[in-house]
Amino acid sequence: MNFAAFPKRPLGLAEGTGTARKIIVLLLSALFFTGCFAVFALVLGPGVLEDIRLSKEGKLAVRGTVGGEIRTRLFVSWGDLKLDYTIPGRGHNGGVTSFSRNKDIFFVGDFDDSKDAQIYYMENDPSIATASYALDLLLNRKITLVVSLAIELGFVIMAIAGCFRVAAVGRSLRRAAERPEPIEVTIVRTRFYRRRQYIRYEWQNRRRRQTSVTWKQDRDPLFIGPTRDRALAIKGPDGYAHLVDSEFRPFELSEEEREAVLGGGARS
Numbered sequence: 001m002n003f004a005a006f007p008k009r010p011l012g013l014a015e016g017t018g019t020a021r022k023i024i025v026l027l028l029s030a031l032f033f034t035g036c037f038a039v040f041a042l043v044l045g046p047g048v049l050e051d052i053r054l055s056k057e058g059k060l061a062v063r064g065t066v067g068g069e070i071r072t073r074l075f076v077s078w079g080d081l082k083l084d085y086t087i088p089g090r091g092h093n094g095g096v097t098s099f100s101r102n103k104d105i106f107f108v109g110d111f112d113d114s115k116d117a118q119i120y121y122m123e124n125d126p127s128i129a130t131a132s133y134a135l136d137l138l139l140n141r142k143i144t145l146v147v148s149l150a151i152e153l154g155f156v157i158m159a160i161a162g163c164f165r166v167a168a169v170g171r172s173l174r175r176a177a178e179r180p181e182p183i184e185v186t187i188v189r190t191r192f193y194r195r196r197q198y199i200r201y202e203w204q205n206r207r208r209r210q211t212s213v214t215w216k217q218d219r220d221p222l223f224i225g226p227t228r229d230r231a232l233a234i235k236g237p238d239g240y241a242h243l244v245d246s247e248f249r250p251f252e253l254s255e256e257e258r259e260a261v262l263g264g265g266a267r268s
Helices: 019-057 132-136 138-178 255-261
Strands: 063-073 076-087 097-108 119-122 125-131 181-193 196-205 207-216 230-235 241-243
Touching: 019 097, 019 119, 019 125, 019 132, 019 138, 076 119, 076 125, 097 125, 097 138, 119 132, 125 132, 132 138, 138 230, 138 241, 181 241, 196 230, 196 241, 207 241
Parallel strands: none
Antiparallel strands: 063 076, 076 097, 119 125, 181 196, 181 230, 196 207, 230 241
């Protein structure tokens, strides 16, 4: 490999960077998980906060029945409950008053339905009520809600961070094409999965740096030597090294320039 023969001129890009497409996909992913976050926060959050209040201030209803059902898929359960209950001191001449409301709960795991369900309500606002086993599961529901929100928020952050990374790599690739510097990188690991190969490589630029590329299975790096652990990359002014394949992609060289870099011999 004749590094000195590598062209000093600005290079064209033999293939698009796909930056805009990747950013659109990542932004759509961020919007999707933002929507999931909003749904969980707005739909499940008020019910959990309401039951936290009821666990501290709730009063036991005189009579109450809990209808509806608890449905389970895998390890997630949710209930669409119908509460019918009566409380004292609200009707004519101090008689009982009847209330009815719907209640949704969401939790992970099983619950103990061996005991008869009771209904608790807020004394200052009797229309706010819940079932006793919703309070029994309150810790589970709080953990479920917090973990769900944390996971969704994490995906949103990763998608947004991915947008910035994709934009930075695309910009770095264009700068490397304008001021190319051929360097040798070390192939750390190659993994094949679903007709794709994931190549991790590293190089030295003041400190040791490492990154990876995802290529089609039939696309190989331009190896330097027979051991297939060293390959050619093009480094830009920012110090980021872009791995090239056996056809010098993603950069565009003429046939004469390729042969000169390869020293007139066969490609590794």
